[in-house]
Amino acid sequence: MRKVLIIARTTFKENIRDKILYNLLFFTLAIIGVSVALGQVSIGHEQKIIIDMSLSAISLFGTLIAIFIGTGLVYKELDKRTIYNLISKPVRRSEFILGKYLGLMSTLLVNLALMSAGAYLALWLLGKSVQSEFLYVLAAVYAIFLQLMLVTAIALMFSTFSTPVLSAVFTFALWVIGHFSTEMKRLADILRSAVTGHICVALSYALPNFSNFTISGRENLLKSAAHFHAPQLTTLMLATAYGFLYSALLLTLAVFIFQKRDFK
């Protein structure tokens, strides 16, 4: 475990010395700035607009960071052959994969913190009380974090055997499909007994389901923050369990593929 943390720390250093991170961070903060301007136009709804836009921006750019950096994490080590200096040391391949993953997750965590601080700052500048909705926004950001855990695990899994561009395409495709799991189940209902119907049901359960993080029943974690509803604890707990379990599964798969690889 110590070695995992050492690799994670160095990966974190790699990330924070990467320009792409600052570009994406800058965009998010810019959008939060724009939301302040928009909020002022729509009197009475400032808070709602700021929270809504900020959370969407945080979610989108967090996902972009996870995909862009995540798909390059392992590939870069193979491409530049820096992996030789790791695998020849007393380091297990699984420790390498986990270290890389935790490194990027800590980068994402710091980023989420900075972006949320930006959103709170925007609210505070408008003279709105931050206290009442603080927890709701925090719950929504946590849901985004769970989502990013999954996206990063997907990106990392693909990058153990494919190029960054392909991995990014695959990851993005899964991310899009993953937002339509509910629709897929509905489609299965319509198709009913047909073979395609069964396939739809199977896929909707097997593929990552991102609506688990945003919607549960009639509750939307992101939207509830904007409407100042307290999220239900069970929703959060189920989302947590789903995020951790599915990510663990993907990382196991990533390690399994990586174990088989020759480093040429």
Next chain:
Amino acid sequence: MNVVEITHLTKDYRTGFWFHKRRRALEDLSLTVQAGEIFGFLGPNGAGKTTTLKILMGLIRPTAGKARILGCPIDHVQMHQEIGFLPENPYFYEYLTGREYLIYTAELFGRGRAAAQSRAVELMEMVRLEESLKIPLRKFSKGMIQRIGIAQALINDPRIVFLDEPMSGLDPVGRREVRDIIMNLRARGVTVFFSSHILADVESLCDRVAILNRGRLLDIGRLTEILRMEVSALEVMAKDVQAVTLERLQQLGGQTHAIGDRLHITLPDDRSLLEVIMTVQEGGGKVISVNPVRESLEEFFLKRIDAQYVSSHQYAQAGSEISR
């Protein structure tokens, strides 16, 4: 004691779009390396040296055969605690400084933060990079990268070091320093296994060598055993030799040729050596040196590789005749 034991190692690389073609890079290699020796792994480009080292380091898996290091199979993680490795044309995280990289490496070997820090500086001094502690590796020259590579290979005080072409990319001073480092390691009882295609490096350093070509082991043993070290000729170097003297020297059986103001006289044996020296001196010339000429590793190497080429060529022809 055998610290490295390679038995019947074979590696086929799969190539082509569908990985359907196989290319044999290493064929049935067996050899052992003893504790405390400097072992030279010699061969032209493409001989399979890097492939062998990568298998030993657990980077690629052999198609057939086995290897043991310090008595452990190569996928034994804890065994790697005792060994060091410098890859061919190494590459390190560009975003770290040399010092940060070495600290990171030392920590991977289980040293605490403080111990890792002091060890990193120690190694930077050893490879003469003490003035570049804070420069990112992105800005390092090829020679500096090679030095960092050597430093990271030695950071854990290994019992065996594997170096893949350690002299490549270094200027004469750098080569000399690497040679000194290797000699120092031997003095401390460390086993060194290094590959090279440069014979001079191997000739002056190694206790034993293995010669590899096209994935096959051609020879292994002490240099004196592999090369017939007997004197095959004598070379006398002289200057200020008059034309009259030259004729006399040729009569004595010497082949002469002038290079600059020097005259090289090659004699088949030492029978007429004294007479040659006296002749030069009587004619007003000066003898600068007398050197025995031995078959060099280079000549031997080329001869061996040619022989293998010819025999495989004949074999291929024979094969095609049979198929017709």
